[in-house]
Amino acid sequence: MKDNHKLALYVSYYLAKYDKKALSGLGYKTWSSAFEDVSSKLKININSVKNWRDEFDPLFEHRAGWHQRPMSISRVTIAQALENLSELQVREIAKDILSGNIYKNYEELRSLLTIINEDDNKELRDFVIRAPTGKAAENFFIDYHSKTNAPMAGELIDVRDFGVGYDFKIQADEAEFYIEVKGLSSEKGGILLTDKEWTMAHEKRENYFLCIISDIENKPRVTFIQNPTEELKPKKHIYTSIQVNWIVSPTELNLLTK
Secondary structure, three states, X not given: OOHHHHHHHHHHHHHHHHHHHHHHHOOOOOHHHHHHHXXXXXXXXXXXXXXXXXXXXXXXOOOOOOOOOEOOHHHXXXXXXXXXXXXXXXXXXXXXXXXXXXXXXHHHHHHHHHHOOOOOOHHHHXXXXXXXXXXXXXXXXXXXXXXXXXXXXXXXXXXXXXXXXXXXXXXXXXXXXXXXXXXXXXXOOOOOOOHHHHHXXXXXXXXXXXXXXXXXXXXXXXXXXXXXXXXXXXXOOOOOOOXXXXXXXXXXXXXXXX
């Protein structure tokens, strides 16, 4: 993959994740003007910019996106690398790419380019997860549990915003149970577990359930896997994350501390 294509993927991710806020953050008023400008500055086909944004869409909820297509390893890797950054941090990366400032910082440029796996071949693509369906599966599970009490009766507590390695906790009479929900847009596909989720599955063991909701857009089917560390043998995927620091120069600081 060419370097300008790799860099365009970061901009596409920002546009997909933050939608209209991203347009405003980069100084655009319409999607057409955004696609045209990114295409011109990065010297790529205008349709590629839109298509790459759409490939990230299923991770979020702004548009339908390409739910029926598997995400390539390069797209998944970028999403993983940027997932813990704030909107401001990802915006600044996108702005540096579009302005050309990224080429003035060799270390930052090298970090962005090397994160994307060059070996994006069929074997890897077959292994990569199907594009997740945002919060659709999680919301489906909330309704499903209220009607069926599966996999366990009790008070359902939403902990999705806490990053604890599971989406929901069920407070039963004498124990707590932990539910991680994964959605598949089709009947078949793989899933991706974060290290935090897999670690919690090891720790909670019989009290940890993996809830797989397949074919979420047509005829949802729910499968519970109790103690997934005993039932599944996932393949480890090591990736590099991006961290952003804000540096104040000694000169600027001295001007304010005199």
